[in-house]
Amino acid sequence: MSAGTGWNDVFDFRDYGALLDLVHNSLYAGALLGLVGGLVGVFVVARDLPFAVHGISELSFAGAAAALLLGVNVVVGSLVGSVLAAVLFGVLGVRAKEHNSAIGVLMPFGLGLGVLFLALYQGRSANKFGLLTGQIVAVDDPQLVSLAVIAAVVVAALAVVWRPLLFASLDPELAAARGVPVRVLSPVFMLVLGLAVAMSVQIVGALLVLALLVTPAAAAVRVSASPFLVPVLSVAFAVTAVVGGTLLALGSSIPISPYVTTVSFAIYLACRLVGRVRRPAARAGAPAPAAAHAH
Amino acid sequence: MRPPALRLRGAGLAFGDRRLWSGLDLDVEPGEFVAVLGANGAGKTSLLKVVLGQRPLSAGTIEVAGRPVRRGGRDIGYVPQQRGLEPTTPLRARDFVRLGLDGHRWGPLLPSRRADAAVDRVLAAVGATSYADAPVGRLSGGEQQRLRVAQGIVGDPALLLCDEPLLSLDLHHAQAVSRLVDRCRHDSGAAVLFVTHDINPVLPYVDRVLYLAAGAFRIGPPAEVMTSATLSELYGSPVEVVESGGRLLVVGGAAPSPHPHEEVAT
Numbered sequence: 001m002s003a004g005t006g007w008n009d010v011f012d013f014r015d016y017g018a019l020l021d022l023v024h025n026s027l028y029a030g031a032l033l034g035l036v037g038g039l040v041g042v043f044v045v046a047r048d049l050p051f052a053v054h055g056i057s058e059l060s061f062a063g064a065a066a067a068l069l070l071g072v073n074v075v076v077g078s079l080v081g082s083v084l085a086a087v088l089f090g091v092l093g094v095r096a097k098e099h100n101s102a103i104g105v106l107m108p109f110g111l112g113l114g115v116l117f118l119a120l121y122q123g124r125s126a127n128k129f130g131l132l133t134g135q136i137v138a139v140d141d142p143q144l145v146s147l148a149v150i151a152a153v154v155v156a157a158l159a160v161v162w163r164p165l166l167f168a169s170l171d172p173e174l175a176a177a178r179g180v181p182v183r184v185l186s187p188v189f190m191l192v193l194g195l196a197v198a199m200s201v202q203i204v205g206a207l208l209v210l211a212l213l214v215t216p217a218a219a220a221v222r223v224s225a226s227p228f229l230v231p232v233l234s235v236a237f238a239v240t241a242v243v244g245g246t247l248l249a250l251g252s253s254i255p256i257s258p259y260v261t262t263v264s265f266a267i268y269l270a271c272r273l274v275g276r277v278r279r280p281a282a283r284a285g286a287p288a289p290a291a292a293h294a295h
Numbered sequence: 296m297r298p299p300a301l302r303l304r305g306a307g308l309a310f311g312d313r314r315l316w317s318g319l320d321l322d323v324e325p326g327e328f329v330a331v332l333g334a335n336g337a338g339k340t341s342l343l344k345v346v347l348g349q350r351p352l353s354a355g356t357i358e359v360a361g362r363p364v365r366r367g368g369r370d371i372g373y374v375p376q377q378r379g380l381e382p383t384t385p386l387r388a389r390d391f392v393r394l395g396l397d398g399h400r401w402g403p404l405l406p407s408r409r410a411d412a413a414v415d416r417v418l419a420a421v422g423a424t425s426y427a428d429a430p431v432g433r434l435s436g437g438e439q440q441r442l443r444v445a446q447g448i449v450g451d452p453a454l455l456l457c458d459e460p461l462l463s464l465d466l467h468h469a470q471a472v473s474r475l476v477d478r479c480r481h482d483s484g485a486a487v488l489f490v491t492h493d494i495n496p497v498l499p500y501v502d503r504v505l506y507l508a509a510g511a512f513r514i515g516p517p518a519e520v521m522t523s524a525t526l527s528e529l530y531g532s533p534v535e536v537v538e539s540g541g542r543l544l545v546v547g548g549a550a551p552s553p554h555p556h557e558e559v560a561t
Contacts, residue, residue: 046385159403167398170384170391174375177347177456179367179399221383225430227404230385279433 019250025139026203030246032151033203033212034239039158040196041217041238042231043189046169050214052089052190055103056197059085059110061206064131065117074131075146079198085110086194090187114206134205134257147202150195157192161185166227203242204257211261212238219268222275237267297325298361300370300454300486301346306355308341314510315341317354321505321514323486325453328477328500330517331490333507339490342507343458346488347371360453367399372452372485374476376462377440384432388423388442389414391431395446417445420482421475437468444472448479455480457489461496469496476500494521495542521545 044053063081067074085106092102118128139147158165168175168182176182193213200209216237220230245260252259299322307317315338323329333339344350345357348366357363360370372395386394390404392414397407418424421441426434431442440460447455457476461469477500480487489497494504494517504520506513508529513520520526521543526534530547537544 042385045383160401162403163397164399164401166404167394170380170386170394171375171378174373175398176349177373177375178395218383221385225385225387225432227386227390228406279430
């Protein structure tokens with residue numbers, strides 16, 4: 001295969017204007033997803049929940065695959081799957097440590113179910129592949145509306161619980177001593193996380209949800225420790241990754257996800273570099289305190 | 296005249312058949328420093344939970360600043376033991392302290408001039424102004440513990456509840472934090488209830504000791520409570536209090552322990 005042929009497979013920007021017209025719904029959906037992913041990601045990182053995100057996305061995939069097989073709305077299917085997963089993980093433990101093995105048990109089961117449903121499904125194979133690796137096939141109006149409704153619910157819920165949730169994520173015992181209802185906030189956040197994952201599965205696919213719900217926030221905390229700036233940066237990074245990735249993917253036959261994940265990863269690398277330049281190691285006389293998790 | 300910062304009347308706590316303590320009468324006056332000592336399992340942590348409103352008494356009453364306790368009450372400042380914070384915690388030192396003021400309130404965290412003023416004041420009081428804008432997760436354990444004291448006093452509480460705040464600090468930092476707590480109670484008039492397994496770092500500041508052991512307790516000045524006779528009577532077995540180089544060591548008669556106040560009796 002010559003280099004020229006390979007390049008043209010990846011990028012072909014003739015007819016770009018016409019394509020853009022076809023996918024403006026996808027771009028709106030991507031922007032919504034970036035907003036939600038960036039905000040939720042702040043807590044995914046603060047609560048050390050990337051593994052839960054991965055687990056929920058596999059069960060969301062199983063739900064979407066079941067919906068495809070049964071001929072019902074895929075959004076509803078992925079919502080049911082991820083909310084079910086979030087509730088299960090939520091009741092199984094308050095902190096990451098407690099439910100990691102539960103997630104490890106449920107995740108492959110969900111993935112297996114999803115693969116089974118897809119194997120039984122007789123429809124277009126592009127639909128099948130899309131659930132795992134993302135798709136750019138036009139987001140239709142009803143789907144965009146449902147995504148917008150979910151996004152509104154997630155953003156509203158986060159706006160209400162933001163401050164006590166941040167406190168509880170940082171030090172649950174201290175927050176409880178100050179009167180924060182820690183035991184209520186934990187399942188509430190898992191539910192919000194479930195909604196966000198169900199949205200993401202539609203666009204980037206189940207395997208790559210982490211690129212939107214973890215990477216942007218993980219990048220943001222590398223360059224700032226301001227609780228006001230971190231969410232803003234995280235959203236900006238997530239929107240850049242998903243909208244930028246979509247625009248790049250337009251001119252190619254490759255699914256959207258490699259573009260989104262590459263942009264996302266590039267931002268993360270850049271932030272690590274910036275963080276290292278701005279904070280050469282730790283402050284003098286300030287050893288990393290991470291080892292002292294006394295309970 | 297201000298009501299006692301903490302008032303316990305006939306207070307008792309039991310788990311099923313197991314009685315931790317009972318008949319506890321205690322008035323902690325504003326500005327008073329009371330150390331709570333005792334063997335593991337004697338009910339120190341449970342007492343804290345009662346004061347925090349996280350656990351009801353089995354008997355008796357409890358009031359903080361003249362009011363019945365309730366979960367998350369504003370009259371209490373809380374200083375927990377040092378726990379490491381992730382280096383990527385998305386908070387600066389000043390934001391961490393601010394959580395003690397309004398971290399429990401619903402809604403988004405937004406910049407607030409009023410909160411800034413209160414936070415700046417306590418940061419100066421604990422000598423943390425120079426790292427006020429540093430990421431809190433990258434500060435040392437001693438620096439983080441200063442911030443926890445600031446977090447405890449930022450709401451101007453009537454009672455500062457300290458739960459083993461010196462644990463995992465080296466001697467130098469333990470003394471510095473003890474001094475800090477002492478100064479804060481003088482400046483603000485808050486009473487201090489200081490749960491600790493080692494009285495030595497706070498000994499110069501302690502007005503009274505509440506010693507819990509074997510279902511009973513003793514309250515009084517350190518010179519009265521921290522004696523071989525009193526503690527032997529309390530434990531019902533020979534206990535020796537040794538003074539060595541200005542430090543008090545409590546040694547259980549049956550099993551001598553080189554560590555002060557640890558596993559004295561079970």
